[in-house]
Amino acid sequence: MTSTSTPTVALTGVHKVFKLKKEVVTAVAGIDLTIDRGEIVAFLGPNGAGKTTTIDMILGLTEPTKGTVLIDGLNPRHAVEAGRVSAVLQTGGLLHDLTVKETLQAVASLHDLAPRRTPINIDAIIEKTGLQPILNRKVSKCSGGEQQRLKFALALLPDPDLLILDEPTAGMDVNARREFWATMRKDADSGRTIIFATHYLEEAEQFAQRTILVNRGKVIADGPTDHIRAIAAGRTVSSTIGKNPEQTLAAVQSLPETKSATLTHDRLTVTTTNSDALALELLTNHGATDLEISKPSLENAFVDLTNAASNTATTAENNTTPEQEAAR
């Protein structure tokens, strides 16, 4: 990685439309974003949101129907050819009859054909990705987690400035996921720009400084991961209401700070923008016991923001942003 050629990802007015026989699918419906050097960014969105299509355009695997994608001012294909961008993709990419070591050597020799900025240090990459114990194992005998680590090692060979991971831990168990992210973390400190798509929202919380939420081909929120969580839902207050819980539910629902309230048997769960006042009210006037206040998870933020975006989309004269909507 060289400091003089650091990529900035710039998407301007990017659309991608797939024309099928019987329908037209808009996978990306106008995305504008910039990702600066050294940022670690999570790309989150429900199935079909447009994450993979956007990543494919950043990698030059597919062209936008409209708009431009630039990496450090270059066309993505040129950036990939120059070894500035690498990816760990969801599927494919490995030859099952080769061993781990043969795979690394074969791919390294391909990179050696291109003019290089820095010499490839296979040993350092093996060390970083913990592949030493399985170097002589055939790829077909490696677990899913080990194969992903091998793909990660391959992606590091050209020492890219920008690393893109499309759901790199899909299908891994909890331990394999933890190991994968520990390996990633060792690399992230080096100042590489990293963009990853994930369905595991806790991975975004633990690993990304910035989270971009995508829904229906559009960015619906973009900011520091902590901020994304905070704008969504305030705090969740839950407590047991021994006496007249339905009456308490109705009282809580009428409060302006309440975003949502549910009652399961005698357990009341309320999402509110003023948790201290609600806790005081419940303890003082409603005989609440076993009261807990918790921060909203990114999962909650995601659901709220996605709903807010859908509501905004269906209300033509509504001029508020999803973030303003969610903060109400």
Ligand SMILES: Nc1ncnc2c1ncn2[C@@H]1O[C@H](COP(=O)(O)OP(=O)(O)OP(=O)(O)O)[C@@H](O)[C@H]1O
């Ligand atoms: N090659 C293609 N031809 C037609 N439609 C496509 C193609 N690729 C993607 N789509 C459609 O575009 C939309 C966005 O898909 P995309 O794979 O980018 O979403 P995603 O956010 O990555 O979803 P997931 O989390 O399920 O991987 C979907 O409706 C999908 O069916």
